[in-house]
Amino acid sequence: xxxxxxxxxxxxxxxxxxxxxxxxxxxxxxxxxxxxxxxxxxxxxxxxxxxxxxxxxxxxxxxxxxxxxxxxxxxxxxxxxxxxxxxxxxxxxxxxxxxxxxxxxxxxxxxxxxxxxxxxxxxxxxxx
Amino acid sequence: xxxxxxxxxxxxxxxxxxxxxxxxxxxxxxxxxxxxxxxxxxxxxxxxxxxxxxxxxxxxxxxxxxxxxxxxxxxxxxxxxxxxxxxxxxxxxxxxxxxxxxxxxxxxxxxxxxxxxxxxxxxxxxxxxxxxxxxxxxxxxxxxxxxxxxxxxxxxxxxxxxxxxxxxxxxxxxx
Numbered sequence: 001x002x003x004x005x006x007x008x009x010x011x012x013x014x015x016x017x018x019x020x021x022x023x024x025x026x027x028x029x030x031x032x033x034x035x036x037x038x039x040x041x042x043x044x045x046x047x048x049x050x051x052x053x054x055x056x057x058x059x060x061x062x063x064x065x066x067x068x069x070x071x072x073x074x075x076x077x078x079x080x081x082x083x084x085x086x087x088x089x090x091x092x093x094x095x096x097x098x099x100x101x102x103x104x105x106x107x108x109x110x111x112x113x114x115x116x117x118x119x120x121x122x123x124x125x126x127x128x
Numbered sequence: 129x130x131x132x133x134x135x136x137x138x139x140x141x142x143x144x145x146x147x148x149x150x151x152x153x154x155x156x157x158x159x160x161x162x163x164x165x166x167x168x169x170x171x172x173x174x175x176x177x178x179x180x181x182x183x184x185x186x187x188x189x190x191x192x193x194x195x196x197x198x199x200x201x202x203x204x205x206x207x208x209x210x211x212x213x214x215x216x217x218x219x220x221x222x223x224x225x226x227x228x229x230x231x232x233x234x235x236x237x238x239x240x241x242x243x244x245x246x247x248x249x250x251x252x253x254x255x256x257x258x259x260x261x262x263x264x265x266x267x268x269x270x271x272x273x274x275x276x277x278x279x280x281x282x283x284x285x286x287x288x289x290x291x292x293x294x295x296x297x298x299x300x301x302x303x
Binding site: 073075102 | 178179180181204205206207208274275276277279280282283
């Protein structure tokens, strides 16, 4: 039943409603395969040569996703990325998609695959 | 009753008048307080304030904002493109709240008057007004870890995302 909730939400057009990180992960997994937090962590830390400003996710979000980050160019403080440290993270599917779109393009110079998004989200949820 | 004809009533009304005046002075923003109008709703702060301070539109003239919005796909080297509805809504707000916009206050008109008519500056920190207002800030302050660049308004102007740049609300992060 729990797995069907995101499906129901999509059917009746409620994806904008507040969700939980777990529900967001489930709807990402539905578009990919089973998620791996370990692969997600690799993605988070991997150095990319394609990055114009930031060469990895960790460049701005720091090595510790529970810590306050800082934009490498504007120096603006960034709230922690892990839901355990910042409770509104991964609760708005539109916001999650927006930042995957922006930041994957920025760091990898390409969109992330559904599998990468699922893995990344699984890693963030696994951070305790 | 005394020799001067002053009653308790006189004293009480004098006291009340002083209190009322004090309250008005207390609450009114000082005339030198730099407060800029901001777009209503959360779109502007969420979209533009995601990567940097949600700069007050009144810090640049409308022609600067029009050029910036037209070049969002290459926004200081990054792709900051927006969906069409958000793009239009933000552009409209920027134009109406710009330094030379219809709602400009004295401070905003001063900002726009200092910018040559043929220029459309893209960096607030390069405007004459910004330089004049920050000329006393030594370089080592800008280099503090939590500030990093003069464009990081919200590092010191803690309510910059609400359009509040008043000196009384400046909190410079320690080194």
